[in-house]
Amino acid sequence: MNIETSLSEQEAIRRQSLDQIRSAGIDPYPAALYPVNASAKNILSQFADENAADWTEICLAGRLMSKRIQGKASFAVLMQDGVRIQLYVNRDEICPGEDKDGYNQLFKKWLDIGDIIGVKGYVFRTMVGEITLHVQELTLLSKCLRPLPIVKTDAEGNVHDAFSDPELRHRMRYVDLIVNPEIRATFIARSRIISAMRSYFDAKGWLEVETPILQSVHGGAAARPFKTHHQALDVPLFLRIANELYLKRLLVAGLEGVYEIGKMFRNEGMDKTHNPEFTSMEIYVAYKDYEWMMAMVEDCLAFITRTVFGTTEVNYAQHKINFEGPFARIPLFDAIHRQTGTDISGMNETELRQQCATWNIPTSPEMGKGKLIDQIFGEKVEKTLIQPTYITDYPIEMTPLAKKHRNKDGLVERFELFICGKEVANAYTELNDPIDQRQRFEEQLALANRGDADAMALDEDFLKSMEFAMPPASGLGIGIDRLVMMMTNQTSIQEVLFFPQMRPEAGK
RNA sequence: GAAUCCUUAGCUCAGUUGGCAGAGCACAACACUUUUAAUGUUGGGGUCCUGGGUUCGAGCCCCAGAGGAUUCACCA
DSSP states (O other): HHHHHHHHHHHHHHHHHHHHHTTTTSSSSOOOOOOOOHHHHHHHOOOOGGGGGGSEEEEEEEEEEEEEEEEEEEEEEETTTTEEEEEEEHHHHHHOOSSIIIIIIIIIIIIOOOOOEEEEEEEEEEETOOEEEEEEEEEEEEOSSSOOOOEETTTTTESSSSSOOOHHHTTHHHHHHHHHHGGHHHHHHHHHHHHHHHHHHHTTOOOEEOOEEEEESSSSSSSOOEEEETTTTTEEEEEOOOHHHHHHHHTTTTTTTEEEEEEEEOOOOTTTTTTEEEEEEEEEETOOOOHHHHHHHHHHHHHHHHHHHSSSEEETTTTTEOOOSSSSEEEEHHHHHHSSSSOOOTHHHHHHHHHHHHTTTTOTTTTTTTHHHHHHHHTGGGGGGGEEEEEEEEEGGGGGBBBSSSSSSEEEEEEEETTTTTTEEEEEEOOOHHHHHHHHHHHHHHHHHOOOTTSSOOOOOHHOOOTOOOOOEEEEEEEHHHHHHHHTTTTGGGGTOSSSOOOTTTOO
């Protein structure tokens, strides 16, 4: 299709303006550095009538968000780094000579909402009291060829014509961030949460590492992987579902504290708490156990919230969540007992299946004891855990990489952290007995043969590494996206990802 | 993967019983030198998600498909 015929009227008009700008000898996309020396935020927070003399020769750049032309003078709004500042543009000041085209043509006609411009001038306060940049020189820095949605807020704070369609917002996040600058706060908080976490670990002397994303065995978790192919080697590869087995190899290698913050990929359903690629933080510390890890997580999360928000209390939906430890610690079977009044800890697979039937909990034949217990927990307990809560001591069948409990038979030393009814972290006293580890993998294999597509694959090289002796250690995984959701009061994972996965658009 | 709902101008949305496609903002033209959802007057702008079907006639009814939202299932 000819691009000219496919343009909307408004797009065609903007391209005509572009041509006229060029004809007037103005470069709509200039190469030269623009000498910015101020920010809208600083101007608005620091300008005062007493220090007005200090606010001359100000040079700002940003996006033109509105134009209110009133004849020979105009007001406009510039958005710079997410902050709106008003501009005052006077014809005879930006065009002191005879030639008034800079105002009458360029500013009034050829500049559109969405254009990126540079302005030089001085700051003053208008008659109605608004801090405003009085423009003396105006430069087009980048022409915007598509109409920008215009979101307006009236005097009562009502938003008009909000750019609110979730599909458009997520597909065109760049537009979303321009016209809904308040969403920047969530992404800034995300960045700071990760940064605070990193500085907490670094201060302890633990090493940030990177491990393979392309793996020939997708170990370390129970999930369906994405499959890809390496051409030169002509071998199938998987995008990692976890990095646990590689981080443990580094413990074998003698690194005593290692962590990785990175993407995992799971070929499963998407909803408001699941994106096919998500960010996890996994950390392994030698010579520690899961009790130690619980205390570390409490300390770390309190540090993060204090650093980022200045408080350990955050709002989430209707709840006030407190990240100050210690968090409640409840063994898994106790938690189920407490919620249901039934103690399922002694039940075998058949009895568990019957119990599920009594409670109308769906089961399927390939589910083993571990999955049945997990199912019961998910139905009966998970949603009730609002404040940060550790659920501890899981049945061995669910957890092939954790060490057997030091004094509770049939259980492993594992905890999961739940907040707002969602799992946010998972940690073990890590299994480091290579013979036990091999047996656990073999039990997983048996589950896989029963039809459990998620059962964990056996990683021969990982077992070999463990036979070289892995130090006793505790490991932890945190779902960063979910943690960010909890800390920023977002109920959809799409709101904490710049570019959430979307289906390809039809016909494109 | 299943169910339900949604898709109309750049954006947000109306659209009656099936009878010429609508509004606000945005856009264009004119006026206006301290406005702020600027204002006033005038004007232009549509693949009604796509493809079939019913009908004299479909934005509307029927079938199929695409995308989105919600709930459920699986998972973190």
